[in-house]
Structures are given as structure tokens and as C-alpha cells.
Amino acid sequence: MENLLINKCNIIIRRNLESNFIFKKNYGELALDEKAYFVSRRYREAVVLFVKRMKDVKPRFYFKNLEKNIEILRIKNKLFLVNSIGNYNCIDNVISMVLKHCFSSIYHELMHMASFYLTDDGIYMIGFRQFRPFLLDIGGGLNEGYTELLTERYFFDQGVDYTYKCLVNFAKDIESIVGKDKMEELYFNSDLYNLKEDIIKDCSEEEFMQFLNDSDWFLVKGKNYDFSELIERAQRMGNFVYLTYLKRQNRLFLDDEISVDEYENRLAETITKIDKLYFDFDGKVFWKCNKKKMSEELLKIGIEVSGFEDEILEDDKTMVKKN
Numbered sequence: 001m002e003n004l005l006i007n008k009c010n011i012i013i014r015r016n017l018e019s020n021f022i023f024k025k026n027y028g029e030l031a032l033d034e035k036a037y038f039v040s041r042r043y044r045e046a047v048v049l050f051v052k053r054m055k056d057v058k059p060r061f062y063f064k065n066l067e068k069n070i071e072i073l074r075i076k077n078k079l080f081l082v083n084s085i086g087n088y089n090c091i092d093n094v095i096s097m098v099l100k101h102c103f104s105s106i107y108h109e110l111m112h113m114a115s116f117y118l119t120d121d122g123i124y125m126i127g128f129r130q131f132r133p134f135l136l137d138i139g140g141g142l143n144e145g146y147t148e149l150l151t152e153r154y155f156f157d158q159g160v161d162y163t164y165k166c167l168v169n170f171a172k173d174i175e176s177i178v179g180k181d182k183m184e185e186l187y188f189n190s191d192l193y194n195l196k197e198d199i200i201k202d203c204s205e206e207e208f209m210q211f212l213n214d215s216d217w218f219l220v221k222g223k224n225y226d227f228s229e230l231i232e233r234a235q236r237m238g239n240f241v242y243l244t245y246l247k248r249q250n251r252l253f254l255d256d257e258i259s260v261d262e263y264e265n266r267l268a269e270t271i272t273k274i275d276k277l278y279f280d281f282d283g284k285v286f287w288k289c290n291k292k293k294m295s296e297e298l299l300k301i302g303i304e305v306s307g308f309e310d311e312i313l314e315d316d317k318t319m320v321k322k323n
């Protein structure tokens with residue numbers, strides 16, 4: 001009789017807690033992978049894979065945000081979200097998903113969760129975005145681009161969506177200035193400030209802030225844009241990222257941090273890239289850099305580029321190339 005009771009009790013506990021390892025520890029003492037297991041029944045596989053893979057591919061990552069946020073993370077299903085298949089609400093630490101099998105965007109939303117913390121003075125730091133309701137909202141465009149870039153980099157085999165295409169490309173350009181490891185570390189530490197400090201070694205603070213502002217415009221405007229404004233902003237962003245990249249290589253060479261061969265290779269590669277670089281928006285194509293202005297700027301740092309002209313000029317104002 002006694003034995004039977006003990007067995008029954010064991011069975012009930014097993015069923016409720018689903019796994020044996022919880023007997024050994026309190027929830028707070030669980031390892032990150034173990035916590036991931038308890039976040040959501042429906043998205044369990046995805047959350048566990050996310051944590052496991054991020055830890056495997058990047059042991060150097062600081063996971064302090066991920067550790068903290070995963071404990072109170074909830075994942076909900078919604079019938080629909082306007083213009084979106086997923087959303088991360090940092091205020092409540094809730095991910096909303098449109099369809100239960102829509103796994104492609106869950107990894108993007110989990111990136112947001114893993115890179116978020118709230119400062120003591122009430123600023124929401126989400127990757128490279130800094131947000132305070134009604135007062136401050138900056139870096140959202142760069143943040144979405146980089147979040148998607150990381151999702152595609154680490155979860156490409158899970159069916160990613162390839163959203164925010166133009167912002168992904170600009171985020172990639174910024175990463176090539178800063179370096180991959182450093183940029184990833186800054187992202188997971190929600191450190192826009194030190195990203196700025198790194199970038200402004202080779203440009204002015206105003207230029208960097210303008211770049212953030214232009215990126216935010218691309219995120220917020222969506223389809224309701226003025227095309228000439230779009231060209232102006234995209235070309236300013238293109239000029240900014242490539243000029244800053246080239247200035248950095250120039251400085252690294254002068255400081256003996258890269259060899260003359262490396263410097264010349266990077267220079268030649270970038271100039272060729274800029275020359276062929278299109279910007280595609282809604283099927284309309286134009287040059288991503290204002291090459292005339294670019295060659296003038298390059299001359300100032302002693303780099304002379306011949307034949308670097310804006311080639312397609314359908315009219316003076318737009319430089320639009322039709323498909």
C-alpha cells in the first residue's frame with residue numbers, strides 16, 4: 001500500500017514538471033539551456049535551438065540580457081499583426097507571432113529579446129535602438145537591419161524571411177567598418193554609444209547621427225515615401241558608409257595596422273563595388289552612392305579615382321534607371 005502511494009506521487013510530479021532535472025534545482029538555478037526549455041510549449045524547439053546555437057557559435061557573447069529576459073519571456077499567438085508576422089514588445093517582454101508554424105520570424109524576435117535591457121532612468125535599449133516612450137526613439141532602422149542580418153547569418157537553415165533588405169545591406173556596411181566580432185558584441189550588449197564612439201574615429205558625430213536618422217526614415221516610411229527624398233537619403237547613406245570604410249582603411253594603413261598590399265586590395269575592391277552598386281527599392285533602381293560627390297571626397301584623403309561618374313542620368317534630379 002505504501003509503495004503504491006509513492007509510485008503514484010512520482011508519476012504526478014513527473015507529468016507536471018515534464019522532466020527530471022528540475023528535482024535537482026530551483027528554477028532560478030537552472031542553466032540557460034534549461035530555462036529555454038520552459039519558455040513555451042509551442043515554440044520550445046525554436047527557443048532551445050536559439051539558445052544552444054548562439055552559445056555554440058559565439059562563446060564570447062555576453063549573455064547577461066538573454067539570461068535575464070528569458071526568465072520572464074512569454075510567446076503569444078495573435079490572429080494578425082499589421083504589416084508584420086512577428087513582434088517583440090520589450091515593455092512586457094512578450095513575443096507575438098501570427099501563425100504557430102511561422103518559425104522564420106521567431107529567431108528574429110528572439111534576437112530582439114536577447115539584446116534588450118532597461119536602464120535605471122527608463123530608456124529601453126534594444127540592440128542598437130534606444131527608445132523612451134514619447135521622448136526618444138533612435139537607431140531603429142540600423143537595429144532592424146542588423147537583427148535580420150544576424151538572423152540570416154545564424155538561422156539561415158530555418159527558413160528566414162529576408163525582410164528589411166535595404167537596411168540589412170546598410171547594417172552589413174557598418175559592420176565592415178567596425179568588424180564582425182566587435183559589432184556583434186556591441187549589439188548583444190545594447191551598446192549604441194560605443195558603436196558611435198568606434199565609427200566617429202573616421203567621421204564626424206553629425207554624419208553618424210544623420211546616418212541613423214536616414215535609416216530610421218527607411219524603417220518608418222514604408223511605402224509612403226517621396227521618391228526623390230528616398231534617393232537623397234539612400235545616396236547619403238551609401239556615401240557615408242563607403243567613405244567611412246575607406247577612411248578607416250587609410251588610417252589603419254598609416255598606423256601600420258594593415259600592410260600596403262592589404263590596403264591596396266581593400267581600396268580596389270571597394271572602389272569596384274561602389275562603381276557597380278545599385279539600390280533597388282520597389283523595383284526602381286538607382287546608384288546607391290552619389291559617385292561624383294564620392295570621388296571629390298576621396299580626393300580629400302588622397303585617393304584619386306578616374307571615371308567615377310554617375311552613369312545613368314535620365315534627368316538631372318533623379319538618376320533613376322528603369323528596369
Ligand SMILES: [Zn+2]
Nearest residue numbers: 108112144147
Ligand atoms: Zn524586428
